[in-house]
Amino acid sequence: MSLDRQQKRTTIYDLAELAGTSASAVSAVLNGNWKKRRISKQLAEKITRIAEEQGYALNMQASLLRREKSHIIGMIVPKYDNRYFGSIVELFETMARDKGLFPLITCTRRDPALEIEAARTMLSYQVDCVIATGATDPDRITELCAAAGVRTINLDLPGKLAPSVISDNFAGARELTRRILASCHQRFGSMEPLMFVGGRGGDHNTMERLRGFRQAHADHGIHLEDHRVIACGYAPEKAQTALQERSASGLPFSRGMFVNSTITLEGVLRWVRLAGPVSEQEFAVGCFDYDPLVALLGDNIEMVRQDVPAMLARMFELIEHGNFEPTVSEIPPVLR
Amino acid sequence: MSLDRQQKRTTIYDLAELAGTSASAVSAVLNGNWKKRRISKQLAEKITRIAEEQGYALNMQASLLRREKSHIIGMIVPKYDNRYFGSIVELFETMARDKGLFPLITCTRRDPALEIEAARTMLSYQVDCVIATGATDPDRITELCAAAGVRTINLDLPGKLAPSVISDNFAGARELTRRILASCHQRFGSMEPLMFVGGRGGDHNTMERLRGFRQAHADHGIHLEDHRVIACGYAPEKAQTALQERSASGLPFSRGMFVNSTITLEGVLRWVRLAGPVSEQEFAVGCFDYDPLVALLGDNIEMVRQDVPAMLARMFELIEHGNFEPTVSEIPPVLR
DNA sequence: CGCATTTGCTCAATCGATGAAGCAAGATTT
DNA sequence: AAATCTTGCTTCATCGATTGAGCAAATGCG
Numbered sequence: 001m002s003l004d005r006q007q008k009r010t011t012i013y014d015l016a017e018l019a020g021t022s023a024s025a026v027s028a029v030l031n032g033n034w035k036k037r038r039i040s041k042q043l044a045e046k047i048t049r050i051a052e053e054q055g056y057a058l059n060m061q062a063s064l065l066r067r068e069k070s071h072i073i074g075m076i077v078p079k080y081d082n083r084y085f086g087s088i089v090e091l092f093e094t095m096a097r098d099k100g101l102f103p104l105i106t107c108t109r110r111d112p113a114l115e116i117e118a119a120r121t122m123l124s125y126q127v128d129c130v131i132a133t134g135a136t137d138p139d140r141i142t143e144l145c146a147a148a149g150v151r152t153i154n155l156d157l158p159g160k161l162a163p164s165v166i167s168d169n170f171a172g173a174r175e176l177t178r179r180i181l182a183s184c185h186q187r188f189g190s191m192e193p194l195m196f197v198g199g200r201g202g203d204h205n206t207m208e209r210l211r212g213f214r215q216a217h218a219d220h221g222i223h224l225e226d227h228r229v230i231a232c233g234y235a236p237e238k239a240q241t242a243l244q245e246r247s248a249s250g251l252p253f254s255r256g257m258f259v260n261s262t263i264t265l266e267g268v269l270r271w272v273r274l275a276g277p278v279s280e281q282e283f284a285v286g287c288f289d290y291d292p293l294v295a296l297l298g299d300n301i302e303m304v305r306q307d308v309p310a311m312l313a314r315m316f317e318l319i320e321h322g323n324f325e326p327t328v329s330e331i332p333p334v335l336r
Numbered sequence: 337m338s339l340d341r342q343q344k345r346t347t348i349y350d351l352a353e354l355a356g357t358s359a360s361a362v363s364a365v366l367n368g369n370w371k372k373r374r375i376s377k378q379l380a381e382k383i384t385r386i387a388e389e390q391g392y393a394l395n396m397q398a399s400l401l402r403r404e405k406s407h408i409i410g411m412i413v414p415k416y417d418n419r420y421f422g423s424i425v426e427l428f429e430t431m432a433r434d435k436g437l438f439p440l441i442t443c444t445r446r447d448p449a450l451e452i453e454a455a456r457t458m459l460s461y462q463v464d465c466v467i468a469t470g471a472t473d474p475d476r477i478t479e480l481c482a483a484a485g486v487r488t489i490n491l492d493l494p495g496k497l498a499p500s501v502i503s504d505n506f507a508g509a510r511e512l513t514r515r516i517l518a519s520c521h522q523r524f525g526s527m528e529p530l531m532f533v534g535g536r537g538g539d540h541n542t543m544e545r546l547r548g549f550r551q552a553h554a555d556h557g558i559h560l561e562d563h564r565v566i567a568c569g570y571a572p573e574k575a576q577t578a579l580q581e582r583s584a585s586g587l588p589f590s591r592g593m594f595v596n597s598t599i600t601l602e603g604v605l606r607w608v609r610l611a612g613p614v615s616e617q618e619f620a621v622g623c624f625d626y627d628p629l630v631a632l633l634g635d636n637i638e639m640v641r642q643d644v645p646a647m648l649a650r651m652f653e654l655i656e657h658g659n660f661e662p663t664v665s666e667i668p669p670v671l672r
Numbered sequence: 673c674g675c676a677t678t679t680g681c682t683c684a685a686t687c688g689a690t691g692a693a694g695c696a697a698g699a700t701t702t
Numbered sequence: 703a704a705a706t707c708t709t710g711c712t713t714c715a716t717c718g719a720t721t722g723a724g725c726a727a728a729t730g731c732g
Contacts, residue, residue: 009484011688022712027689037691038710055483060460061400063686065717070397080422089417093443102457105441107429122437124396147391148345236628262629269632292572293598296605297633337714358682374680398718401687489716589703 010056017045018054026051030058033141064126073101073319074122075131076141079109081292082262087308088155090131096311099320101128110234112136116144116254123148128129129319131155138162151324153315158204158328165315165329167306169205172333173212174219174287176304179335180286181220183302187284193217193224194286198239198264201231206260209288213258227251234260239267244275255283262289265301288333295336305334344393355379361514362387366394378435386607401464409437409655410458411467414446419627423644424469424491431648437464439592446570448472451493452480459484467491486594487660489651494540494664501651503642504666505541509548509624510555512640513594517556518647519638520592523620529553530558530592530622534575534600537567542596545624551596563587570596575603580611591619598625601637624669631672641670 008152012026019026021043028037034131064070073096077085089105096103104127115132122130130136130145130152138159142152151162160163176212177194185191196213199206210229217224239259247253255278259265265287272280283325284301290305310331318329348362355362357379364373365383390421390662413421424442430625432439439464445466452466455477458466466481466488474495476669478488487498494500513530521527532549546565553560568578583589589638591614595601601623607615619636626641646667654665 008687012690013688023689024712024714025710026693028691031690033691038708040710043710053478057456057484059401059462059688061397061406061462062717063690063717064397065395065401065688066690080416080426081419082422083417086416086418086422090443090445092444103442106439107426108425109430120393123393126395126397144391148393266628266632269629273632291629292602293605293627293630294633295432297603297611297630308730345718349718358683359719360684360721361680363721368722374678376680379680395718398687399720401718403687404701581731654709 009059011059011255012056012186013058015047015051015054018050019043030056031063060126069128071101071127072104072127073129074104074106074119074125074127076115076118076122076133076135077105077107078134079263080107083127084262084289084306084308085133088312091308091312092131095316099316108135110134111138111235116140118335119144123150129153131160131315133157135159138164139168152215153198153318155315156205159326162324163323163325163329165311165318165331166205167311168330168332169288170212171210172304172306172335173258174216174336175212176286176288176302177213177216178219179302180256180258180284181216181222183284187300187303188255190280191220191222192254192256193222193228194258195254196258196260197232197233197243197268198230198234198260199234206231209258209260228254230313231241231260233276234263236263236267236270239264240271240274243268243271247277253277258284258285259285260289260311262287262291264292265289265294278305290334290336303336305336307331307334342408345395346390348392348393351383351387351390351392354390355383357383360499365565366392367399379584387655405464406462407437408440408461408463408466409467410440410442410455410461410463412451412458412469412471413441413443413452414470415599418625420598420625420642420644421469424648427644427648428467429459435652444471446470446472455480455643459486465489467651468495468498469493471495474500488657489654491647491651491657492541495662497662499654499659499665501647501665501667502541503647504668505544505624506551508640508642508669508671509545509594510552511548511637512553512622513549513552513640514555515671516592516594516620517552517558519620519636520527520590523636524591524618527556527558528590528592529558529564530594531590532565532596533568533579533604534570534592534596535567542567545594545596564590567596570599570600572603572606573599576607576610577603579607580603583611583613589613591623595621595623596625598623598627598630601625601630626670626672639672641672642669 012023015026016023025039026047027132028034029038030046036042075092077089093103106118108118115135129296132141132152132154132155135141138154139161142159142161145152154162154164180194181191230242232238259268286302288304290303295303314329350361351362352359359377360384364370364375365380370380403418411428413425415421424465429439440455444454451471468477468488468490469479474490475497478497480489490498490500515532566578568574595604620639624640626639631639650665
C-alpha cells in the first residue's frame, strides 16, 4: 500500500515564522475570530495573504482534537442502488453543508454487523450526531452512540430509542393499493385481490404498508387471502425466486401487484419476462418507490414517491431543536 | 444548532487509571502492537477487557494527528442519481475498507466550485489520496492535491496530470452504434443515420463516444450530418429542451438514437412522450449506460454497462503500485 | 556470585490548532 | 502626572494517542 509521500505540510507555525508573528495570531486570523482576539487588520491581511501564497490547509485532525464539537454529522445508508437512497444521500450532503456541518456517509449494504462497525467508526471520528437510515437494528446503533454521548436519529425505518422520521407508509400504501385496484377494474374489468411482493415481514415499513394494503382491500370489500402476501426481502433475486416458487405451488395469481420497492420491482419484472403467466401488459403493478425512468417506461406501473426533501427537512429540524424524544414523524409520500 | 452533549469520552488515560498502568501501555495494547512493545499477555488482556467494559472508542483525531499516514482515501463523485455512480461508490467503499482504508465520499453535483472546495476539505482531513470521479476539472484537483503532497487518480473522466481509469468509450460507442443501426435495419428496414443526444462537447468521454459513433456510421458507409449530434449536457431537462427546439427547427429526425447516459435518457423519453414525432415503439434507442430496470422495461433500448468492478480494481492497482504517471487505462465496457 | 541480556513496563516529547491568561505600549481620564 | 483603560499582541497549557528513550526487575551465563 503506497499512498505516498507528503513533504511536511505547511502549519500555522510555518506561517507564523514567515509573518514574523505567533502561531496563536495565525490561528485566530485563519479561523475567523481575529476581531474577538484583537488582532489588527494589517496583521490579519498579511497572514491571510501568506497563507494563500503557501497554499495552507488547516489540519482538521488537530483542530477537531482541540474543539468540543466536531460539526461532523454521520449517516449510515443501506444501499446506493436506487433513486430513493441516492436522493437521500445527495440532499443530506447539501443540507448538512448548508448548515455548516460536515457529512460523513457510510453504506452498509444491509449488513447488520457492518452497521454496528460503521457506527463505531463514526464515533471514533467524533461525529456530533448519527443518522441511521433504513437500519436493520436502529436501536442498537442508538445505544452504542448514546454510550458515547452522541445522539442519533432514525430515518426511513423507525426505532424505539431515538426520534424517527419515516414515510406515512399506511396512507401511502392504502392509496397506492386503491389505485392498482382501480386500474385492474378499468383494464381487466375485475377487482380480484392483489399480490404484495417484497419487504421483510418484521420491518416496520413493510408491516405498515401491509396494513394499508389490507385496509384498501377491506375498503372495497375484497377478501384478501394470506397467501397473496410474499414478504420475501427486498433483493431482486429473492423476489424472482419467490414468485417462481409460488408459480410452481399452484396457488392463484392476480394480475395486480403491489411491489415494495424499485429494487424488488427488478426481480418481479424479471420473473414476468421469464416465467410470468401472462405478458407484462396484462399486469397492473404499483410500486412503493419512485424512479423516473420506470415512471416513463412502465405504462402500467403506478408509483409512490417518498418525500425526501420533507423528510430531511424534518430531520434537521429535530436536530436543531435538540429533540431527543423517541417520537415518530410520518411524512406523507407523493403519489403520481 | 444543538448537536448536544457528551459527558467526557473515555480516553486511554482513564483506562490506564482503571487498569493501574500507563497510557502508553494502553495505547500499545489497543492498537495491536503490544508484542512489539513487549507488553505481557496478561496486561494486554486486562486492558482489552476494561476497554470493552468501558465502551472505549479511539479518538481518531488524536490518533491521526500523531500518525504520518491517515489511511483515509477520498472520493469525489458528481451525482448519486444513477446506477453507474451508485455502484462506483458502493464498490469503492467496500474495496477501500477491505484494504484497510477509510473511504470519505463527497458528492459535488457537477459543480466545479464545489469540486475544488471538496478537494480542499479532503486535504484538511489529511486524506492520503483523492479519487476524482467524473470531475469537470480533474487537473485542477490534481494540482491542488499535489501541492499538499497528496496524489490523485481520475476515474470515469481522464485528466492530464494524474493516472486515469476510464471506459473504452470509443469501442463501446462504436459497438453500441452498430447495434442500434442493426436494430433500425431489422425493425424499420432502413439504415438512416442516428442521432446522438447528451453529454458535453468538451468532455473526453463524449468526444470519444462521438468518435465511435461516427466510426460505426463510416463502417456502414452511412453519411452522418453534423446536425444529428446534440451534445446538450447530461441533465434530462436539457435533453428534453434540446429535442424540443430541434423539433421546432424542422431538421430531420431519425428513429435511431444514441443516448449518452440514463440520466439523459430520462429527458429523451419525456420528450418522446410529450412531443415525439412517433410513438416510443417506433424508436430504436441505445444508451451508453446501464440500468437494470430500463434493461427490463425498455424493449427497444440497447444498453452498454461500464465495467465498474474492473475499473475500480485497476484504480486500486495503481494506488498499490504507487503509479504516478498520467497514463490512461481504458476498461472495455460490457454490452448486453 | 557477578555481569550481560531480556522482559515489561513508564516517561515525556510530540503531532497542529486553540484560547485563557498575561503583558507591554499607547491612549484616555482625572 | 498618576491612574486606568484599550489595543495588539505572545506565552503556554491543552486536546488524546503515539513512540523513542530509559529504567528496574527478572533471567541467563560463565
